[in-house]
Amino acid sequence: MLWLYNFAIFLYKIVLHIAAIINTKAKLFLNGRRNIFNVIRNKIDVTKKHIWFHFASLGEFEQGRPVLEELRNKYPAKPIVITFFSPSGYEIRKNTPLAEGVFYLPLDTKENAAEFIHLVNPEIAIFTKYEFWYHYFQELHQQQVPLFIISGIFRPEQVFFKWYGNLYREMLNCVHYFFVQNEQSVQLLKGLNLNNVALSGDTRFDRVFENAKTPKELPLIRQFCGEAPVFIAGSTWLPDEQLLKELILQFPGWKFIIAPHEIHDSHLQEILKLVPDTKRYTQLIEGASPADQQVLLIDNIGILSSVYQYGKIAYIGGGFGTGIHNTLEAAAFELPVIFGPKYDKFQEAKDLLALQAAISIGSAEELSAAFIKLQKDEQAGPAAKKYVEDKTGSTAQIVKHLEPYI
Incomplete structure (x- = not known):
C-alpha cells in the first residue's frame, strides 16, 4: 500500500504542474514550495526547538488559533512554526x-519529511482536525516527537475504519494523543484500540465566543445597515447566490450582505450580474447615505466574522457543494x-438543527x-448563542494536557 501512496503523491505533483499553467491556486501551491528548505533555513533559527502547528487551510487555522494563541501567551520565549497545505491559508496568514x-x-x-523535521526540530507537533501525512507522521514517531490532533473528528466511512485502511491506521498509531469533537470519534478510535483520546470538543467555540465578546467595529458596514434588518450570507458559492437573488427580490424591506467564499474578480462579476444593484464594500464612502442600497458585496478578506454583529439572520454557504462553512461565527452573535x-x-x-436554531x-x-x-422565531437566535457559550472550554483542556511536553 505504501508504494501506491507514494505514487499518488508523485502523480499529484505532476497534475499540479499541469494545472498551474491556467490555475492560480496550483501556481501558488508550487511556487510557495520552491526552494522551501532554503527559505526555512533563512527564516528561522534551526538550532532551536520549535512548537510546530500544521493547518490544512484558513478554516483549520482559525479552529486551532485559540490553542496557538494560548501557547504563545504562556511560553513567549518558545519559537513557533506554522505550516499550511493550501494557498488559501498560507497567503492570508503568512x-x-x-x-x-x-x-x-x-x-x-x-x-521531504526527514529534511523538514530536521530543520524545524519540533518539540511537539500539533495538527488541527484533518491532515494525515504518512511520512511526516512516521518521521515524528521515529524522532520521538509527541504529535497531537486537536479538534479531531472521525466518521465510520473514513478510510481508517475500512478493511483496506491499514496504511492509514499506521498513521493513527503515530499520534501521541487525540482531542476530538464528539463521542462517536472517541468510540471509533477506541474500536481500533486507540485509548489515547479525550472528548474535548471543538476549539472554534472558544474562538468565536471571544470574537463575539469584542468584535471589530466596522463603521462602513454599520452605515450601510442603517435601521433596517439585515440578512448576512457568509462564505457563499454561486449555487447559494442564485438562491439569494430570489430572496432579495421578495423582501425589499431587508438589507442583504453577501460575503462570497472566493473573491476573485470573475466570481464577483457573476454576483454583480445576478444582483445588478449591488454595492461593493470597497466602494463604500464614509458619510454617504445608505438608504438607496439594499445589497452589499464584501469584496475583501478577513472581516466576515465581525460583519455578523450587524445581522438578524445568517445564511452559510457551501451546502450545495462539498459542505457548509463556519456556522459558529454567526451563532455566537445570536x-x-x-x-x-x-x-x-x-x-x-446537526446540533443547531436539533436545537431549532x-x-x-x-x-x-x-x-x-x-x-x-426565522423572522418570527424569537427563540432561535438565543438558542444559537447559548449553544456556543455552553461548548467553550476546549482550549483550556488541551493546553493543560500539552504543558508537560513543552
Whole structure:
C-alpha cells in the first residue's frame, strides 16, 4: 500500500504542474514550495526547538488559533512554526505575528519529511482536525516527537475504519494523543484500540465566543445597515447566490450582505450580474447615505466574522457543494442560521438543527420559507448563542494536557 501512496503523491505533483499553467491556486501551491528548505533555513533559527502547528487551510487555522494563541501567551520565549497545505491559508496568514516562520508544508515524501523535521526540530507537533501525512507522521514517531490532533473528528466511512485502511491506521498509531469533537470519534478510535483520546470538543467555540465578546467595529458596514434588518450570507458559492437573488427580490424591506467564499474578480462579476444593484464594500464612502442600497458585496478578506454583529439572520454557504462553512461565527452573535443540504460532516450544524436554531434548505422556495419562519422565531437566535457559550472550554483542556511536553 505504501508504494501506491507514494505514487499518488508523485502523480499529484505532476497534475499540479499541469494545472498551474491556467490555475492560480496550483501556481501558488508550487511556487510557495520552491526552494522551501532554503527559505526555512533563512527564516528561522534551526538550532532551536520549535512548537510546530500544521493547518490544512484558513478554516483549520482559525479552529486551532485559540490553542496557538494560548501557547504563545504562556511560553513567549518558545519559537513557533506554522505550516499550511493550501494557498488559501498560507497567503492570508503568512505574516501572522503568532509565529517565527510560516511556510507551505512540502509534499509528503520520505525525503521531504526527514529534511523538514530536521530543520524545524519540533518539540511537539500539533495538527488541527484533518491532515494525515504518512511520512511526516512516521518521521515524528521515529524522532520521538509527541504529535497531537486537536479538534479531531472521525466518521465510520473514513478510510481508517475500512478493511483496506491499514496504511492509514499506521498513521493513527503515530499520534501521541487525540482531542476530538464528539463521542462517536472517541468510540471509533477506541474500536481500533486507540485509548489515547479525550472528548474535548471543538476549539472554534472558544474562538468565536471571544470574537463575539469584542468584535471589530466596522463603521462602513454599520452605515450601510442603517435601521433596517439585515440578512448576512457568509462564505457563499454561486449555487447559494442564485438562491439569494430570489430572496432579495421578495423582501425589499431587508438589507442583504453577501460575503462570497472566493473573491476573485470573475466570481464577483457573476454576483454583480445576478444582483445588478449591488454595492461593493470597497466602494463604500464614509458619510454617504445608505438608504438607496439594499445589497452589499464584501469584496475583501478577513472581516466576515465581525460583519455578523450587524445581522438578524445568517445564511452559510457551501451546502450545495462539498459542505457548509463556519456556522459558529454567526451563532455566537445570536443569529439563527440557514444552510444547504450538505451538512452531515459538521457536528455543530446537526446540533443547531436539533436545537431549532438552524434550518437546512434545498431550494429557493425552502429558503424563503425558512427566512419567514426565522423572522418570527424569537427563540432561535438565543438558542444559537447559548449553544456556543455552553461548548467553550476546549482550549483550556488541551493546553493543560500539552504543558508537560513543552
